[in-house]
Amino acid sequence: MRGRFVGDAPCRDGYTGVRPAYTYGRDPDGVGALRAEAGAARAAGLDASFVTATGLPFPVAGAVKVEDQAQFHPLKYLRGLAADIVARGGSIHEGTRVTTLDDGDPCRLTTDSGATVSARHVVVATHHPVFDHALLAARLTQHRDLVIAGPLPAGLDPHGMYVTEEGGKRSVRTAPLDNGSRLLIVTGEAFTPGEGEDTEAGYARLQAWTGQHFPGFTVTHRWAAQDNSVTDTLPLIGRLPGSGQNVYVATGFAGWGMTGGVLLRRSSPPSSAARSNRARGSTTPPDSAPRCAPPQSSSRPSGTPASTSSRTTWTRSAKAPTDP
DSSP: OHHHHHTSHHHHHHEEEEEEEEEEESOGGGHHHHHHHHHHHHHTTOOEEEESOOSSSSOOSEEEEEEEEEEEOHHHHHHHHHHHHHHTTOOOOTTOOEEEEEOSSSEEEEETTSOEEEESEEEEOSSSOSSOTTOGGGGEEEEEEEEEEEEEOGGGOOOSEEEESGGGOEEEEEEEOTTSOEEEEEEEEEEOTTSOOOHHHHHHHHHHHHHHHSTTOOOOEEEEEEEEEETTSOOEEEEOTTSOSSEEEEEOBTTOHHHHHHHHHHHSHHHHHHHHHHTTTOOOOOSOOOSBOOOOOSOBOOOOOOEEEOHHHHTSOOOOOOBO
16 A cells, blocks of 8 residues: 555655554454454455554554554645646636536536536536436435544554444544644544434533543544445445436445545546556547445545546546545
8 A cells, every 4th residue: 555655746745654553442242353354354465463452542352453554644635636637737626516417428517607518528426426317315324423633742642543433433543743743633423414413512522532531632623524325335436327428426435535536546437448548549438337346445535526527637647535
C-alpha cells in the first residue's frame, strides 16, 4: 500500500505515514471472533495478527492488528487531487447542481442555471444516486456517526488506528499538528438517521468517553459523517441500470470512501477501457461492465458530486478523496 500510493502527487500531498490498524474488543466473549478474523486476514495475505496489547490507554480483551496501514490527511489529499485534475486539463465546478440527464451519445446534463454540459461518459457519484431509474436507493441503508476532535500531547498518542463496534462504536486515531502535538479524532455513537436520535446527548457521551480515557482532552471540532451501505455489503459500481450505455454509478461505500474512490478509478468501465485501449489507440469502452466491487480496507468517506468526463479525461489518471 505504501509503495503503491506515495508515487502519486495527490497521495504525497496528503500522506502522513504508516501506522498499525487495530480492530479491538474489550468483551472477552468476542475474543474467538477476533482470532478468527485475524486468521482469515492472514489467509488473505495481510500482515495481520491477534494481539492483546495495544497503544490504547485501557486494556483490551483482544485485537486484530494489521501492520503498515497508510494514513492520509483528507483535505490535503483532496487539494492535491483537485490540482492534479486541473493540471491534466480538467475543470472542477463547485455549487453546480445538475437537474436533468439525457443519457444519449453524447450524454447531456442540464444545471440549475440552464447551462448544458456534454460528455461521452457520466459517473453519478452523489452518495445517493440523484438519477436512479433502477431504484438503487431501495438497496441502500443509512448510518451516521458523530465525530469529535481536539489537540493531544504527543506523549499520549496511542500510535495506531483503532475501531470497535462495542459501546455504540468507537474509532480512535490521531493526525499530526504543526506544533508537534497530535489531533485526536474519536468517532462513535452510530445511529440510523430519522429515528429520533438525540445528537447532543450522543456528543456528550462521546466526549465523556474520550475525557475518561484521555484526561484533559478538550473538543475543538465536531461533526457528523453519514454513509450508506448496500444490503449485500458490496458497493455498487458499474453502468446505471435504465440509463443507457454511457452512464455509470458508484455508491454504497459504507464509510470506506477513500479506498472506494480509488477502487472506482481502477475498476469503473470508462477507466478500465482507457487503460486497456491506450495500447490499441482506442477510446471505445468495453461492452461489459462490473456490477459491483470487492470489499475495501482503509479510510472513511463522504459523498462526491456527480461528475462528467470527456473521452480524453477518462484516458488520464484520477485519484479519490476521503475523510478522517
